[in-house]
Amino acid sequence: MINQNWLQTFCTLAQVGHFTKTAEKLFMTQSGVSQHINKLEQQLGTTLLIRDGKSFTLSDAGNKLFLKGQELLKSAEELEQLITQDEQYEGTIQIASPGSIGLKLYPYLLETQQSFPDLIIDYNFAPNQRIEQQLADREIDLGLVTNISNISKLVYEKIALEPLVLVTSDQVKSVTWQTLMTLGFIEHPDAKHHGQLLLGKNFPEFEHINQFVHKGFSNQISLILEPVSKGLGFTVLPLHAAKAFQHQELITIHTLNIAVSEHIYMCTNKHSILANRIKYIKTIISKYLVDDLATTNAV
The missing domain is CATH 1.10.10.10 (Winged helix-like DNA-binding domain superfamily/Winged helix DNA-binding domain)
Structure with missing residues (x-):
């Protein structure tokens, strides 16, 4: 040995x-x-x-x-x-997710930490690929991702669906293909992927994002809708990100004919020994996201 x-x-x-x-x-x-x-x-x-x-x-x-x-x-x-030390409500938990999920989930986890002060939440906002690599390297305990890679060390559990939505300023009450062409596109790191999914299903004219005039870019999830709210262009985002924007009165979240959603997966390293606190957080995250999205979609 x-x-x-x-x-x-x-x-x-x-x-x-x-x-x-x-x-x-x-x-x-x-x-x-x-x-x-x-x-x-x-x-x-x-x-x-x-x-x-x-x-x-x-x-x-x-x-x-x-x-x-x-x-x-x-x-x-x-x-x-x-x-x-394997107390359910004690110890540090390292979690990572893309920005949209994190905007909704992190405040809820902080409320949980308020109820159990010895349970420490360390939360990272990161893209899917980085989260998967951190899990493979065992730098974090839990990850939430919106697609699956071929990393054999990881285990994925499908826990929820998150709708994708088209967002404009409040001045735009309905959208047509010509409306979008006139507005131009506000980009973000996942914009091409999200745009392809949602616009490709709803507009027969759509081929790729480059059909639209580029009107700006931001990699800060909380700032992506700032230029949109000022009428500088439109974008496509997960619903959580759109709902988290602080000036809802300045934007319109449009419902398109064909709904499109991304899967949300809970992800862990298959070689990790999950402590009770991690099992607990896994459970409450799954329930919270399922219940929240069910309520949102019902409304």
């Missing part, structure tokens, strides 16, 4: 890339770091580092050990936390 201390030293060294900095990070001597690496190589009977003076690169075996070793160390850490 691999000595966990040696493995921790090796993985830290592989990540930091420098013996002296590794020693400082682990509160060891540089010779102590070298001893751990030598003992690990002797135990495994293979070279882990290809040394070149004071620098090094990982061998093939070293790369394999680094990737798998990080997972093993993380599992050991999670197991220790699970055994020593």
Whole structure:
């Protein structure tokens, strides 16, 4: 069995890339770091580092050990936390989602934290691809995404649907193809994808977003509708993002003939040991989003 201390030293060294900095990070001597690496190589009977003076690169075996070793160390850490502290309403939870979902979900989770002050919510707003990578690297506990990739380490659970909507200023009461062509398009990071889904189903003239005059761009979810509210163009957003805009009186959320929605998936790392607090948050998120969207769609 691999000595966990040696493995921790090796993985830290592989990540930091420098013996002296590794020693400082682990509160060891540089010779102590070298001893751990030598003992690990002797135990495994293979070279882990290809040394070149004071620098090094990982061998093939070293790369394999680094990737798998990080997972093993993380599992050991999670197991220790699970055994020593697994209260349902205590501890930190790292969550990430795209902006639209987060605008609706984060305030609700803060209310939950108010009820259970020892339950700490760390919330990140990020695009789907980054969330999936963070989960694969086990940097976060839970992710919410709107599409599925082919990352084998992840488990997806479909929990809700979120409608896509077309938004203009309050001065536009109805939309036609000519209206949209005249207005022009306000873009955001997911605008082309959302536009393709919604406009492609509702306008036979639609081929691609570039048919519209580009009238602006914002990557801040809370600011995307600012230019729209001023009549500078239209955009397509998930419903939560449109409903979260603080000046609802300045925009019109249009209902099109053919409704289009995105799936919302709860996502975890299949190798993670889920503590009770994470199971609890998973449950309340699923229920909240399902109930909220059911109410919204009913209205």
